Each structure stands twice: as structure tokens, then as C-alpha cells.
Amino acid sequence: MISIPRQLTEDTLIDGLMRGEQWINRLICERRCDVSFSRLEWVEPGGVAPLATLAAMSQWHTVPPDSTVYSYLQRMRFADMFGFTDRLEFFEHDADGRFIPAVWVQEHDGIERVVNDIKSILRRSSLEQGVQWATSWSLNELIGNVIVHAMAPNGGLVFAQVFPSKDVVQIAVCDTGIGFSGSIHESIPTWKSPDTEALELGLRKGWSSKKGTDGAGNGLYLVKMIVSHSGRHARLVVISGRAIAVIQQQNVEISEIPISWPGTTISCTLDLRKKLDMEEILGHPDDLGDDDLWEVED
Numbered sequence: 386m387i388s389i390p391r392q393l394t395e396d397t398l399i400d401g402l403m404r405g406e407q408w409i410n411r412l413i414c415e416r417r418c419d420v421s422f423s424r425l426e427w428v429e430p431g432g433v434a435p436l437a438t439l440a441a442m443s444q445w446h447t448v449p450p451d452s453t454v455y456s457y458l459q460r461m462r463f464a465d466m467f468g469f470t471d472r473l474e475f476f477e478h479d480a481d482g483r484f485i486p487a488v489w490v491q492e493h494d495g496i497e498r499v500v501n502d503i504k505s506i507l508r509r510s511s512l513e514q515g516v517q518w519a520t521s522w523s524l525n526e527l528i529g530n531v532i533v534h535a536m537a538p539n540g541g542l543v544f545a546q547v548f549p550s551k552d553v554v555q556i557a558v559c560d561t562g563i564g565f566s567g568s569i570h571e572s573i574p575t576w577k578s579p580d581t582e583a584l585e586l587g588l589r590k591g592w593s594s595k596k597g598t599d600g601a602g603n604g605l606y607l608v609k610m611i612v613s614h615s616g617r618h619a620r621l622v623v624i625s626g627r628a629i630a631v632i633q634q635q636n637v638e639i640s641e642i643p644i645s646w647p648g649t650t651i652s653c654t655l656d657l658r659k660k661l662d663m664e665e666i667l668g669h670p671d672d673l674g675d676d677d678l679w680e681v682e683d
Contacts, residue, residue, distance in 0.1 A: 386419045386448075387411050395431030395555070395622060395652050402629060405643035412439050413644055421448040422467070428454070431622060431652030434544045434557035437466040437487060438648065441539050442561045461544065462486040483509075484546040490528055491540030499543050500525045506547055506554055519607055520655070524556065526604025527651060531560045538562075552657045553618050561648035564625040580626035581639050588623070588630060588637070608653055609637075614666045616656025625649040 387408055390397050401409035411418065449455050449469045458464050466487065485502040488495075500521050507517040531541030538561070545556040563571070565583040570576045576583075590606045605623070612621040613635040621632040624646045630639045 386421050387415075388421045388423075389425050389436075391424050391426045393425055393432040393436065394427065394429040395620075395654070398432050398435055398624075398650075399622065399629065399631065402624065402642045402644070402646065403640065410644050412436070412443075413647065416443045418443070418445060419448075420445045420467075422450040422454075423448050425450040425454050428457070429548075430544045430546055430555040430557040431654070433458070433461075433463060434487060434542055434559050434652075435624070435650040437463055438539075438542050438559040438561050438650070440467050441542070442647065460486070461546075462488070485544065487542060487544040489540050489542055490531070493529070495540075496525055496528050499528065503545055503556060506545055509547065520611060523604045523608045523611070524558065524653075527558050527608070530604065531558065531562065531649075547657075551618060553654050554657060555652065555654045557650070557652045559648070559650045564647075564649050565628075566626050579641065580628035580645075581641050584623060584625055584628040584630050585639055587625075588632075605651070608651075610666050611661065612653060612655070613637075614661055616659035618654065619656040619659075620652075620654045622652045623649070624651075 390401075390408065398409070400406070412420070445468055447468045449464075449467075449471065450458070455464070455469065455471075458467065458469070461484070483506070485499065485506070488499060490496055490499055503524055504517065504521050507520060528541050528543060540560070542559045543557070545554065547554045564580070565587045566576065566578075566580050569583055569586070587605055588609055590603060609621055609632050612619045612632055617634060619633065621630075623630040623632075624642075625648070627642050627645045628639060629642050629646075630637065632638075
């Protein structure tokens with residue numbers, strides 16, 4: 386029996402991967418296994434969404450958490466993903482810009498709906514309007530990359546929630562596709578560099594493994610820059626293969642992890658208390674080519 390920790394957060398996932406903890410290693414390697422959520426007390430998008438992507442490619446026999454956490458996972462549409470069979474009665478809160486339940490995006494038609502839901506969350510924040518638009522644009526690019534490049538059988542899993550007590554919004558985009566290295570290898574068959582180098586390239590401005598396509602290669606770079614200039618609670622975490630990148634306070638750390646994560650997980654936390662100026666962050670808009678980052682939609 387694999388036991389899920391009490392705190393299923395972004396920090397839990399990072400620590401588990403960096404230290405090669407047994408529970409996360411077994412979840413990655415064992416496609417058929419018994420998984421107990423009975424200890425679970427708290428979850429965040431950056432912790433629960435990546436595990437849901439693992440569940441989608443596995444056959445878990447699960448023991449559910451207690452009713453409080455269970456009702457949350459049910460409301461956020463994770464219950465079916467984890468294979469919980471019971472259904473609890475709960476008060477159905479209106480999302481109202483506070484969260485978007487977990488959703489698989491498999492076609493381009495679904496991207497706009499999800500991004501519009503994320504926009505409704507960002508509108509409640511103190512982020513400058515241009516930053517709100519740029520963040521939405523970036524997420525549109527990242528979700529689109531899952532469909533175009535990741536070759537993920539289930540598409541991309543997207544989940545977002547505001548945490549008012551911390552004044553942050555956390556957005557997770559996860560898939561079980563071919564990862565950064567796999568995407569590069571599709572274009573450059575001779576590519577043999579480590580996953581850490583592939584991840585470093587993916588964070589660069591204007592870099593794309595699919596040159597000549599519609600993408601300008603700035604989606605992940607722009608998210609990185611917004612997070613780097615946001616408040617102290619802002620963070621960007623990218624996991625792909627045997628590499629993990631943690632970006633916080635203009636500090637970028639890319640590390641090798643002891644086991645290969647299937648696909649790619651991107652978790653973005655924005656500090657809602659700090660106002661940002663896009664020109665201060667990125668300089669002249671021409672620096673990002675033809676992408677109209679300065680358009681603001683009401």
C-alpha cells in the first residue's frame with residue numbers, strides 16, 4: 386500500500402522528487418498499485434494535479450480520505466480521477482472567480498474556455514490589467530503546447546485556485562506526454578543532452594523546439610519573467626523527465642532528480658499583493674517579436 390502524505394502540496398511534490406522518496410517513486414513506476422489517501426488533510430493545485438495525471442495513466446485501487454478532504458476533491462472533480470467511488474453531499478459553491486475545477490483539455494476548442502475561466506480569477510486580483518492579459522496569453526500558449534507538442538494521450542490537465550488567506554493564485558498545467566527532451570528529439574533526432582539542458586532551453590526567450598510553426602517560444606519565458614518580478618510568494622515550478630526547475634524572486638534553480646517524471650508539470654503561483662508593470666519587466670514590446678502582449682481585453 387502506497388500512503389499519500391498529509392500535505393499534498395507543491396512543496397511536498399518537490400521534496401519527494403528531489404529526495405527520491407519511496408511513495409512518489411512507487412507512484413511513478415508502479416502502474417498497478419494500492420494507494421491510500423486516508424492521511425490526506427490538505428491539497429494545493431501544484432500537488433494534487435500532477436498526481437491526478439499519474440492516476441490517469443495507471444490503475445490504482447484507492448482508499449479515500451476523510452469526508453472533509455473528500456468533498457473538496459469531489460467538488461474539484463478529482464474524485465473520479467483518483468477512482469473514488471462514493472459520492473458525498475456537499476454545498477455547491479459558485480466558482481465565481483475563485484477556482485476552476487480540474488479539466489482535461491484535449492482539443493484547441495477547449496483552450497479558450499479554460500483561459501477565460503482563468504481570466505475571471507485574475508480579474509479579482511490586484512495584478513495590472515496588462516499582466517492579467519499576458520498571464521492568460523502565456524497559459525494559452527502552454528496549454529496549446531500540450532496539444533501540439535506533448536503527444537499526451539489524455540491532453541493536458543488544468544486546475545487553478547485562489548487562496549485568499551495567502552493572497553496567491555496557483556495554476557497547474559500537467560500532461561503525461563513526451564516532455565521537453567522528447568519534443569526536442571522529435572525535431573532533432575540526434576539530441577542526447579540531459580533533461581536539465583532541455584528544460585533550461587525551454588525557459589529561454591524565443592526558444593522553441595518547433596521553429597517555423599505558429600509558436601514564438603515565449604509562453605514559458607513570459608510566465609517565468611512575471612513570476613520573477615512578483616512578490617515573495619510567487620513561484621514557477623517545471624518538472625519534465627529527470628529535471629526540475631524552481632523559479633522564485635529572480636532566482637532560477639534547475640536540478641536533476643533521481644527518477645524520471647512522465648510528461649511535464651508546470652505550476653505557477655502568483656502573488657496577488659504586488660502590482661506589476663509589464664514594460665518594467667520586459668522592456669519594449671518589440672523585444673518579444675510580433676506577439677501583441679500589450680492588448681488588454683475587457
